[in-house]
Amino acid sequence: MSYEMIAIFMFATMMVMLFTGQRVFGAIGGVAAVAALFLWGDGGSAIPFSSAMKLMKWYPLLTLPMFIFMGYVLSESKIADDLYKMFHVWMGPVSGGLAIGTIGLMVLVSAMNGLSVAGMAIGATIALPELLRRGYDKRMVTGVIQAGSSLGILVPPSVVLVLYAMIARQPVGQLWLAGVVPGLLMATLFILYIYIRCKMNPALGPTLSEEERNVPRGEKIRLLGAGLLPLIIFAAMMVPFVNGWTSLVESSAIGAMTAFMAAVVKGRMTREVFENSVRQTLGISCMFMWIILAALGFGAVFDGLGAVNAIKGLFTEQLGLDPWMILILMQLSFIIMGTFLDDTAMLVIVAPLYVPLVHALGFDLIWYGVLYTITTQIAYMTPPFGYNLFLMRAMAPPEISLRDIYGSILPFVMIMVSALILIMTFPQIALWLPEYVYGR
Template sequence: MSYEAIALLMFASMVLLLVSGQRVFAAIGFVAAGAALLLYGNGAVELPFNQVFKLFNWYPMLTLPMFIYMGYILSESGIAEDLYKMLHVWFGRLRGGLAIGTILLMVIISAMNGLSVAGMAIGATIALPEMLRRGYDKVLISGVIQGGSSLGILIPPSVVLVLYGMIARQPVSKLWFAGLVPGLIMAALFVVYILIRARMNPALAPVVAEEELNMPLREKLALARAGIIPFAIFFFMTGLFVFGYTSLVESSAVGATCATLAAIVKGRFTWGLIRGTSMKTLAVSCMFLWLILAALAFGAVFDGLGAVKAIENLFVEKWDLSPWTIIIMMQISFIVMGMFLDDTAMLVIVAPLYVPLVKMLDLGFDNQLIWFGVLYTITCQIAYITPPFGYNLFLMRSLAPKEVTLIDIYRSIWPFAAIMALTIALVMLFPQLAMWLPEHMNVRG
């Protein structure tokens, strides 16, 4: 059997196991281990062992549990809820103001957590009931919460970009800076869409009643103080990092410590809070570690077969495709796979193929793998909210009241998916949107 046929068989076996409902890390790791034993004999038992040490020697991996813990403790202690109340008072007089405030909340939560799940949970449990009570259209609300929560995997500290950096062996600090501008552009486009929709059809997003917004100055100042805490944590954590006082890992420790101190100051730090937060942090961190380990083992076998070189010859020499055509084909494949798989599954499946191929392409600028990481992450955002198996769709259905049906949720996501696709097009047409900050920011770690 040729090496090309073996590579194709490995890929097909992995997809078959995933479709059959097996856990992602188990399916990928099983195929990697089985192929290694069949190809290299008993000596292949050292392969997973070597990948473990490669993984544990990668220092930025320590940021994963730190940022996950920080996000969970801020959400579980109610600090994020205080922030939403502040935004409600600030934007209540603007038509569509609560929806805009929700997008801003999602941006801030993204900057504290790095996961889509936390933003979705906070939006669905805090913002959704408030907007429904005030007469907002349920389809608009669903789209706002799903689209806004997806920002968590693009705006720093994005856990997905940390995962990509581990597998692609790229500096996480540069990936984060690369994702910041596209993430803010996308959030701004969401806000513009809401303003236009609310102006065209005022019934979709009524203005909050004046009596709800009229409150004593003391209460407004109290809300402002409550909302300042998340901002202060974010700017203190990232400020030390950007100005070179802390490394990437040290910055994550600063964020986790500040979040814990904030919970203590607010009087919400309890044994139940720390135990629940720690258990959730451990579960998510372990899941990512197993996924990365399986991906590294699979990539080692796959690359050893010369599969990447074979695909490069097929695309570039036999089919004579241009580099940009190949990039577009990759993006389309991500969108198709994202309809059936989550972001981590997509990455560990295609990373052995796409990462080396992107590195070989001549796109006319440096740091192509950093730029491609942003494209991949935005495509993951589309995958989160597209049928039939978009993760956020089902999470939204489980968290939303009965009056918000699955049909409403499906109808709500298309304008936001279109905005995400527009952001991908902008980053492809103007790579400096993603590359300018990484090229001009010198940071430790």
């Protein structure tokens, strides 16, 4: 059997195992281990050992538990509740103001956590009941929460971009900065859409009543201060890193400690909050470690087979496709896979294949990391099995049907596709900030 056929067989076997409900790390790592033993005999056993050593020596990986702990501390201590109260008071008089405020909440939660699941949980438990109670259209608000929560994997500190950085061997700091402008661009487009839509049809997002708007100035200022707390934590973490005063790991430790101290000062760091935060941090960190270990082993076997060069030859020589057409096909494959896989699984399955191919085609890997992340966001919201669609179904009240959830995401998906096309057409949207900061 040729090496090309072995590579195709490996990939097909892995996909079948995933479809049968196997654990992601088990499917990827198991296929890699069996293929290594089949190809190289006893010597193939060195691949998982080598991958484990590479993982344990990758110092920036320490940022993962730090960022996850920071996010859970701020979530469990209900600091996100204060954020929503701030948006409720300050944005309520505007048409669609609470929906706009929810997008703002999601951006700030993203800057605290880096995981889209956390944004979805906070949006569905805090914002959704309030929006429905105030007469907002149910399709509008479910779309707002799904779209806003997707920003968690693009706005720094994005955990997904940390994983991409390791697999693509790119600087995490540059990837984070590359995600800032696209993330804010999409948030701005969401806000403009909500405002214009609610201005044209006020019934979709009514303003607050006079009684609810009548909040004392002192209370408004207090809530504004509570809303600024996540920005202060983000600045305390990112400013020293961007200026070169601290390493990435040191900055992540500063962020975790600052979040912990903020919860202590507010009197919300109870034993229960601390235990829940540590337990969930440990669970998610271990999950990521196993998946990365499996991905490194799978990638090592693919490199040994020379599969990347074979696939490049297939696309460029045999099929005669130009680099841009190949890139578009890659993005479409992410959208298809996103209907049944989460972002981490997609990354570790195809990164060993796609990242070297993108580099061989002459594209910038920092820019491609942003494209991958946005495409993943779109896939999260694409029927029939988009990840966010079912998270919303699990968290939404009974009056919101699956049909409502499916119908809510179309305009937001179109906005995200437009943003993706813009960034593909004008790469400097993503590359300007990292070039400015690191090119000084």
